[in-house]
Amino acid sequence: MTTAYLNGEFVPLEDARISPMDRGFLFGDGIYEVIPSYGGNMVGFARHMQRLDQGLSAIQLDNPLSTEAWQSLLASLIEKDQGEHLGLYLQVTRGTSLIRNHKFPSECRQTVFAYPFEVNAPCNGNPAEAACYRVATAHDRRWRRCDIKSVALLGNVLHMMEGVNAGADEVLLFNEQDELTEAAACNVFVVEGSRIVTPPLDQAKLPGVTRNMLVDILRNERMPIYEETVSRAKLLAADEVWLTSSTKEIAPVIAIDDEPVGDGRPGAVWAQAQTLFARHRFTL
Ligand SMILES: Cc1ncc(COP(=O)(O)O)c(C=O)c1O
Structure with a gap:
């Protein structure tokens, strides 16, 4: 069973639910990253965090979590999954608004989602x-x-x-x-x-x-x-x-x-x- 993170909670991936009114669903209004992790060590974590910040600020969204909070969230997913070779998918959307309007809603809490998936073992050049x-x-x-x-x-x-x-x-x-x-x-x-x-x-x-x-x-x-x-x-x-x-x-x-x-x-x-x-x- 894969454990996902959704808005502050760890839940079985198959039980994770968001509203169809989420702006990620309606507008693709969000930013994502995929970070590899081998043997529990993430590759390029600081660089992925930097690009996440750049993407969020380019679409005028605050980063809902500090770098330390992202790190511990992702570490929890790795620990729960126990997989040797993982991709960590994370996505932040502008969140759910019950009024569908292209304009950014004035009040909206970001949706934060992350889950691990299996990837191939990395290659050593052979x-x-x-x-x-x-x-x-x-x-x-x-x-x-x-x-x-x-x-x-x-x-x-x-x-x-x-x-x-x-x-x-x-x-x-x-x-x-x-x-x-x-x-x-x-x-x-x-x-x-x-x-x-x-x-x-x-x-x-x-x-x-x-x-x-x-x-x-x-x-x-x-x-x-x-x-x-x-x-x-x-x-x-x-x-x-x-x-x-x-x-x-x-x-x-x-x-x-x-x-x-x-x-x-x-x-x-x-x-x-x-x-x-x-x-x-x-x-x-
Ligand atoms: C369009 C596009 N270009 C390049 C990349 C490679 O980026 P990265 O090395 O950060 O995974 C990706 C990764 O998803 C992509 O979607």
């Missing part, structure tokens, strides 16, 4: 253990503030289904200029020769905690990491392509639109990067 991805490509039609980790994910969901319907596991998205933005639920890196490149952050991309941790790790290790625009041509000519997210860490893309990336196997630079990530995941 190609034989890599979870590999085949991806499709699509023009990025999501809203214009993709930097906010909003629960309004319909655009992402529809994009993901484009990929799934094309027989892929993820989808790489391009802006009007045919430049790579990110994937439906991941950031993207490409390797060209010895250069590792990821598109620069702006309002068209989520500032991925994993992306930013990886950039920091590669910089600290003096690896050649660049934040540069990636054209479609550059992407398709890349030796390696990686997806990053909290639950995938660094995942090698082995095919794009059914064409192999490199030799269609996890690349040598990926193995190096995932090995470094495994070494530093709990220290950043």
